Amino acid sequence: MSERIYLDYNATTPVDPRVLEKMLPYFTEVFGNAASNDHDFGLEAKRAVDNARAEIAKTMNARPDEIIFTSGATESDNIALLGVAEKYAHKGNHIITCVTEHKGILDCCQRLEEMGKQVTYLPVDEFGRVNPDDVRQAITPHTILISLMAANNEIGTIAPLAEIGTIAAENKTLFHTDATQAFGHIPLDVQAMNIHIMSISAHKLYGPKGIGALYRRRSSPRVQLSPVIYGGGHERGLRSGTLNVPGIVGFGEAARLARREMTVESARFHSWTEQIHGRLQMALGNVQLNGHPTERLPHNLNVSIPGLKARALIPQLKNIAIATGSACTSAKVEPSHVIEALGFGSERAHNAIRISVGRFTTDDQIETATERIIEVVRELRAINIITAP
Ligand SMILES: Cc1ncc(COP(=O)(O)O)c(C=O)c1O
Known part of the structure; x- marks a missing residue:
């Protein structure tokens, strides 16, 4: 054959052997619960999580405390959209997205519509790009979120993120981007691009499956989100559940390698x-x-x-x-x-x-x-x- x-x-990508090597000790030797800070087993695990958080933050020019670990980009998309819709319901009920988004966004939007929210689905041009002027025109006094993907998973088209970020900032609307396909592949800078919330996933950049993250800006503006999962209050109350330490370590190493290569x-x-x-x-x-x-x-x-x-x-x-x-x-x-x-x-x-x-x-x-x-x-x-x- x-x-x-x-x-x-x-x-998806295979796990880079260098990533796997970093992960392995965290299955058997450093197996502590990163939330158990009463002993070294837990503290060692927490240190590894902190290190990975810093690597991921650095790759997008964010602060480590702005990274929330999730199970992947689908979950991050859900927290971003459902979380903003609930938390900012007093400000408005309108969300702007586009027709070529991943199901992780489109299905959340459908759910939001069932819940009585209004969603505008912008068209794209023949290359798959949203026109920033269409974004500007779609904004109403009730708009609370613009959610547009950084790069399309099927055709690879990259969005004019900085332009959209500027429009969001000018209109005091939050900007979320599903950067699952872009993170680790093209430079992303959440500060320069005025991105407030961003979904990413390790398995698209040679990390393991089942681990992702959500970037959530904590100043200018301080973004608030309602959680989708309730429990022990991990990840600043935004994503309860024992942390997947080996996965997180792998994600951190994958981000570090991506930055370098x-x-x-x-x-x-x-x-x-x-x-x-x-x-x-x-x-x-x-x-x-x-x-x-x-x-x-x-x-x-x-x-x-x-x-x-x-x-x-x-x-x-x-x-x-x-x-x-x-x-x-x-x-x-x-x-x-x-x-x-x-x-x-x-x-x-x-x-x-x-x-x-x-x-x-x-x-x-x-x-x-x-x-x-x-x-x-x-x-x-x-x-x-x-x-x-
Ligand atoms: C643009 C985009 N968003 C979200 C996802 C879902 O990511 P995950 O598999 O981490 O849930 C994918 C995966 O294909 C994707 O390409």
Whole structure:
């Protein structure tokens, strides 16, 4: 069997061996409860948590006491949206978001609407970008929160965060960003970008699954949130539950490594995604890029091959793991809401494939995978499973 090639780093990343090595002692040796400050076992665990908190804070230019550990970005999104909606109910009931957000945001917004809140879903342009002027115009005296993702998980488009942050600040509205795909991959500065609340997750940057964080600003302005989980009052009362110390240690190390390696890695990833795109374009003709040509995560490439459904192509690739732009619900295949939102019709969404590279990708893998995709598309075209463009 030929080597398996993983090109789905936007879905999740393997744990970096250096991260794992840091985590291991915290399962068996330093196993104390970080909240048990009566003895060394607990204090050692707390020190490790403090250290990780500082690393994560540093990576986004925040203060360590502004980091709340959660189980992942989905939970962080829930605390951000439900927490603001409840805490600021006396100020207003209107939230602004956008149509291409992750389910973690969209499903929370749906719940908020059921609870009587008003949600504005902004459209995006053909590259998947929200227009900052639309944000400005959507603000009403009742707006309490703008929640817009930092980088899209399907097409990689990066939002104009600093511009949106300025608009939020000018209008004294809170700004939350789901930065799950961006944190550790592109520079983020919560001060410079006027971000008040931010969701992140370790498993997108070579840390373990099941651990995430929420940045919550504590001054200018001091953001208040209602918790979603009640209990022992951990994490400043915002997220009760015994801390996942090994996960947190891993997250901290993953953030530290990302800070150190981001610039060099980004250049390598960008050259690979450009190479794949160029090669596919040359060999297959009209390949449509989904996402922004330049304001895009360097490790993401999402393209549609006209006439060829991703669901026909991907199984034929056998040992090459790439993603489709659609999701199977119980009854049928739903085209991606993100690619549909670009305005090119559902056909393009059904044809979308997402290729995402990462730290453990090699030149050879890029070469092999690209050639295999080209070969399979040609085979499928030849046997007329698809109509050529
Ligand atoms: C943009 C975005 N938000 C939220 C999530 C959910 O993150 P987690 O798996 O940590 O709950 C993801 C994961 O795919 C994501 O890409």
